[in-house]
Amino acid sequence: MAGIMSDSMTVVTRFAPSPTGMLHIGGVRTALFSWLYARHARGRFILRIEDTDRERHTEEAVGVILDGMQWLGLAADEGPYYQTQRSPRYREVLEQMLASGTAYRCYCTKEELERLRAEQLARKEKPRYDGRCRGRTEPRPGIEPVIRFRNPPDGEVIVDDLVHGRVVFQNAELDDLIIARSDGTPTYNFCVVVDDMDMRITHVIRGDDHLNNTPRQINMLRALGGEPPAYGHVSMILGPDGAKLSKRHGAVSALQYRDEGYLPEALLNYLARLGWSHGDQEIFTVEEMVAAFDIANVNKAAAAFNPEKLLWVNQQHMMRVPLSRLAPILREQLARLGLESRDEQLLEGVAAVQRERSKTLKEMAELSRYFFAEDIALDEKSARKHLTGESVPALAKVRERLSALGEWTAEPIHATLSAIAAELGVGLGKVAQPLRVALTGGTVSPPIDATAALIGRNRAIARLDRAIAWAGK
RNA sequence: GCUCCCUUCGUCUAGAGGCCUAGGACAUAGCCCUCUCAAGGCUGUAACACGGGUUCGAAUCCCGUAGGGAGCGCCA
Numbered sequence: 312m313a314g315i316m317s318d319s320m321t322v323v324t325r326f327a328p329s330p331t332g333m334l335h336i337g338g339v340r341t342a343l344f345s346w347l348y349a350r351h352a353r354g355r356f357i358l359r360i361e362d363t364d365r366e367r368h369t370e371e372a373v374g375v376i377l378d379g380m381q382w383l384g385l386a387a388d389e390g391p392y393y394q395t396q397r398s399p400r401y402r403e404v405l406e407q408m409l410a411s412g413t414a415y416r417c418y419c420t421k422e423e424l425e426r427l428r429a430e431q432l433a434r435k436e437k438p439r440y441d442g443r444c445r446g447r448t449e450p451r452p453g454i455e456p457v458i459r460f461r462n463p464p465d466g467e468v469i470v471d472d473l474v475h476g477r478v479v480f481q482n483a484e485l486d487d488l489i490i491a492r493s494d495g496t497p498t499y500n501f502c503v504v505v506d507d508m509d510m511r512i513t514h515v516i517r518g519d520d521h522l523n524n525t526p527r528q529i530n531m532l533r534a535l536g537g538e539p540p541a542y543g544h545v546s547m548i549l550g551p552d553g554a555k556l557s558k559r560h561g562a563v564s565a566l567q568y569r570d571e572g573y574l575p576e577a578l579l580n581y582l583a584r585l586g587w588s589h590g591d592q593e594i595f596t597v598e599e600m601v602a603a604f605d606i607a608n609v610n611k612a613a614a615a616f617n618p619e620k621l622l623w624v625n626q627q628h629m630m631r632v633p634l635s636r637l638a639p640i641l642r643e644q645l646a647r648l649g650l651e652s653r654d655e656q657l658l659e660g661v662a663a664v665q666r667e668r669s670k671t672l673k674e675m676a677e678l679s680r681y682f683f684a685e686d687i688a689l690d691e692k693s694a695r696k697h698l699t700g701e702s703v704p705a706l707a708k709v710r711e712r713l714s715a716l717g718e719w720t721a722e723p724i725h726a727t728l729s730a731i732a733a734e735l736g737v738g739l740g741k742v743a744q745p746l747r748v749a750l751t752g753g754t755v756s757p758p759i760d761a762t763a764a765l766i767g768r769n770r771a772i773a774r775l776d777r778a779i780a781w782a783g784k
Numbered sequence: 785g786c787u788c789c790c791u792u793c794g795u796c797u798a799g800a801g802g803c804c805u806a807g808g809a810c811a812u813a814g815c816c817c818u819c820u821c822a823a824g825g826c827u828g829u830a831a832c833a834c835g836g837g838u839u840c841g842a843a844u845c846c847c848g849u850a851g852g853g854a855g856c857g858c859c860a
Contacts, residue, residue, distance in 0.1 A: 437786035492858040523855040591808045620810040667823040743819035755821045
């Protein structure tokens with residue numbers, strides 16, 4: 312009964328990225344599913360860095376993964392483990408397999424193997440090693456051998472995949488894969504098996520590009536006397552055009568989304584809903600996802616990444632989260648625009664009125680310059696339209712009454728503006744729009760009373776004076 | 785080429801033989817609300833890849849076909 316664990320057994324999942332210099336959002340999604348599965352089952356989640364290919368992997372590349380996981384809040388209960396630090400253990404298992412005969416040395420040269428491959432291809436066969444060194448007992452002088460796994464020649468391997476259901480592979484389709492290179496270093500498929508066994512992984516949740524590796528890994532695990540874990544192969548993410556997601560589709564790195572002003576829980580929510588659903592619910596807090604997640608409901612088909620929906624999900628989260636969560640991120644985004652603000656009260660106030668009019672915190676910062684900048688730029692077009700000679704009486708009246716206003720908050724400001732409109736016999740728009748241009752420099756802002764309140768009396772009056780002067784020209 | 789996987793509105797999905805006149809969400813169009821922009825509300829356009837079966841009845845089960853993807857490395 313491969314992979315069926317009793318309830319009493321603790322679930323252990325893992326995320327095993329290869330440090331390529333970026334945390335890909337496809338990887339984030341499998342990490343998330345792994346993490347959710349462990350959290351839901353009150354199990355453990357392990358982070359393991361697959362860095363066997365030493366040259367390509369740098370410390371910075373590992374740092375990127377760690378930073379990304381931290382930003383996302385996908386905390387590991389164990390690790391990070393590094394494969395490069397486990398060499399002695401791999402060596403040990405290799406020796407053990409050689410001794411037991413489940414692995415053997417292969418002295419074929421690369422040229423020989425290439426020829427074999429070419430012949431098979433010419434015969435329209437699947438290229439695979441034919442096992443010619445299986446029975447060899449004597450070394451070939453001058454050749455450093457590789458080590459191959461002795462795969463069972465017949466029978467089948469059944470994978471009861473958590474998302475795909477039963478998948479059956481014939482052993483005859485599998486060949487004896489190389490588990491150690493001629494320089495003695497172990498290869499990926501072998502390391503994974505040893506690691507998953509040693510770390511007692513109960514549920515391997517990974518990309519479905521690994522589905523074809525699974526029968527080999529199961530065979531190796533059995534040869535080592537281990538019991539295979541359960542496997543769940545989740546689909547990959549496609550670009551909006553249905554092609555494999557790549558840089559040309561825009562941001563594929565998780566940290567880019569942080570820089571673009573997305574909330575990590577929103578990214579997680581969006582990624583989870585890509586291939587998974589829970590009734591008609593679209594917006595989930597992380598806790599809700601943990602409670603509702605079930606790998607069995609994950610879709611088999613690959614899903615296309617839709618940036619517009621991510622934007623919507625992000626805004627929905629911005630509108631629900633406490634303002635104190637938004638303020639620091641808004642401050643950071645403002646800083647990138649060269650605008651300083653240490654006023655937590657103001658930051659939260661701005662976030663409160665802007666969150667329903669911005670999709671990201673970056674956009675919020677861009678739309679909120681006039682709340683933080685001392686000098687604002689007057690948009691020509693807006694000014695010509697609304698700061699006309701006709702608007703001067705209204706503006707003057709607003710200036711006069713607002714400077715005398717007792718309490719500088721939205722309600723009295725609103726009452727004042729309404730009263731002025733009524734006195735002048737015009738709609739509120741005739742007062743609000745010129746004032747909006749005066750205060751913000753443009754025609755778009757949150758409700759004018761709230762906007763004025765946040766801008767503050769002194770700055771508001773100064774901007775009014777300037778606008779009146781402009782209109783009177 | 786071989787093996788394996790996948791296929792419901794443009795996109796993400798619901799759907800476990802009758803509840804389907806195929807539901808929800810994003811996007812899109814219209815209306816409402818309204819001081820601008822939003823947010824919100826209402827309404828609309830829009831899908832079971834195709835062909836055969838099985839069944840009283842199929843989006844759902846079976847078999848093909850087509851299309852897409854992955855794997856077949858001394859990469860991970």
